[in-house]
Amino acid sequence: MSRTRIHNFSISLDGFATGEPQSLEAPFGHAGQRLHTWMMRTQSWDPDGSDGVDNAYAERHGPGIGAEIMGANKFGPPGWHEDPDWKGWWGPNPPFHTPVFVLTHHTRPPLEMEGGNVFHFLEASPAEALETARAAADGKDVRIGGGATVVRDFLAAGLVDHMHLVQVPIVLGRGVRLWDGLEGVEEAFDVETVASPSGVTHFTFTRKTS
Amino acid sequence: MSRTRIHNFSISLDGFATGEPQSLEAPFGHAGQRLHTWMMRTQSWDPDGSDGVDNAYAERHGPGIGAEIMGANKFGPPGWHEDPDWKGWWGPNPPFHTPVFVLTHHTRPPLEMEGGNVFHFLEASPAEALETARAAADGKDVRIGGGATVVRDFLAAGLVDHMHLVQVPIVLGRGVRLWDGLEGVEEAFDVETVASPSGVTHFTFTRKTS
Numbered sequence: 001m002s003r004t005r006i007h008n009f010s011i012s013l014d015g016f017a018t019g020e021p022q023s024l025e026a027p028f029g030h031a032g033q034r035l036h037t038w039m040m041r042t043q044s045w046d047p048d049g050s051d052g053v054d055n056a057y058a059e060r061h062g063p064g065i066g067a068e069i070m071g072a073n074k075f076g077p078p079g080w081h082e083d084p085d086w087k088g089w090w091g092p093n094p095p096f097h098t099p100v101f102v103l104t105h106h107t108r109p110p111l112e113m114e115g116g117n118v119f120h121f122l123e124a125s126p127a128e129a130l131e132t133a134r135a136a137a138d139g140k141d142v143r144i145g146g147g148a149t150v151v152r153d154f155l156a157a158g159l160v161d162h163m164h165l166v167q168v169p170i171v172l173g174r175g176v177r178l179w180d181g182l183e184g185v186e187e188a189f190d191v192e193t194v195a196s197p198s199g200v201t202h203f204t205f206t207r208k209t210s
Numbered sequence: 211m212s213r214t215r216i217h218n219f220s221i222s223l224d225g226f227a228t229g230e231p232q233s234l235e236a237p238f239g240h241a242g243q244r245l246h247t248w249m250m251r252t253q254s255w256d257p258d259g260s261d262g263v264d265n266a267y268a269e270r271h272g273p274g275i276g277a278e279i280m281g282a283n284k285f286g287p288p289g290w291h292e293d294p295d296w297k298g299w300w301g302p303n304p305p306f307h308t309p310v311f312v313l314t315h316h317t318r319p320p321l322e323m324e325g326g327n328v329f330h331f332l333e334a335s336p337a338e339a340l341e342t343a344r345a346a347a348d349g350k351d352v353r354i355g356g357g358a359t360v361v362r363d364f365l366a367a368g369l370v371d372h373m374h375l376v377q378v379p380i381v382l383g384r385g386v387r388l389w390d391g392l393e394g395v396e397e398a399f400d401v402e403t404v405a406s407p408s409g410v411t412h413f414t415f416t417r418k419t420s
Binding site for chain 1: 379381391392396401
C-alpha cells in the first residue's frame, strides 16, 4: 500500500515553516538556516555529523519514496517561473532521485537532471497531484516535500498518512504558518513526541487505521 | 533574589492558550478542558492521579511563591467587573493562598477570602504590577498566572525569569495566541524540552544569567 509521507518538516515554536521575505539569497527569509540547523548537524547531511535520534529521523527521508510533490515556493524564489533557465536550488544532481511534481500555475515541459531527478510541472488539486505522483512512484510511497502551504493543503484534504515534524525552539514571529485552517487535524492521527538532546522536538503523526 | 515565574501554562500545537469564545460556562471556549487534562490527571489535582514527570512539573506551582499576578480574563468571564458579587471561579478558598494582583481597568476594593487569598485589583503596567506584587511577596517569588495576554506582556517587557510551558498535541485553530509579538524571545533564555509519556511536551525557559 503506497502511503503519503512528510519528513523533516521543520517549524518554529510559533508554527512558522519559513520566515520572510523569501528570496534567492534567503530561501527561508529571516529564519535563515535556523529551522534546519538540527538536520545539517546529522550524518544524513554532514559525514562528521551526529548519529543520534536526530539522524535516526533525518535518514528516513529517502527510503521507500518513489515520487515527491512540492510547492512552487520550494522549487525556487518568487518569480522563478519567469526564468526559463531556473533549475531549482540543488545543482545538477538534486537530492530527490525520483520524479518530482512541482505544483505551479506556470507549467513548463519536464526537466530531466542527473541522478534520476525528473521535475514535472503541473497545475492540479492535491488529490489530482497525488494520483499522478502515485502512478509515477511505482508502488512506493509519495513524499509531500513542502512548503507549508502545500503541507497544509494535503493535511486539510485528509491525504497524509505519516508526518514527521521537527519543532525548533525559536519564535520567528512572521512567515508562513503550518497550522492555519487545520483545527482538529490531530484527531485523525496518533501523535508521538520525542525531545532530542539537540533541543528540537520530533513529532510523528501516524494516521489512525480504525 | 525574588524571581518571576510561570508554571503549568498550557498551549496547543498552534500556540493558543485558550479557545474562544470565553464565557461563564466555558472559561476556555471551544478548547474546553483539553489544554489542562494533563494536569487534572496528576496527583497535584487528583489524589488518584499520576506521580510521574507531569506531576513533577505540576507540583512546582506553589512552593516559593509569595504573590500572583493575573489578568482580568483569568479572574472571571467577560463582564465580571459589572457584577459586584463576583469572587472568581474558585469557591471560598482559592488555590493561591497568597496575595493575588488582578490587572484590570475596573478596579475595586481588595477581596479577602479563606486560605490566605487576598485579591487586589489594580490598573498598572507589567513593571509597576511586579513591583507591587514583589513588595507583597515578602522575599518570595512572584508567579505570573496568565492568561496569554498577561504572559505575553511580561515576556515582552523582559520581566520573566522562569517559564514552564506545556504543549498539548491538539490544533485549536482559534483563540488567544501566546507567541504573537514575541519574535526572538527565546534568545534571552536557556530552553529545555521534555516529552512526557502522557503526550504533552514540557518546555522550561530559564533566563540566561550572562
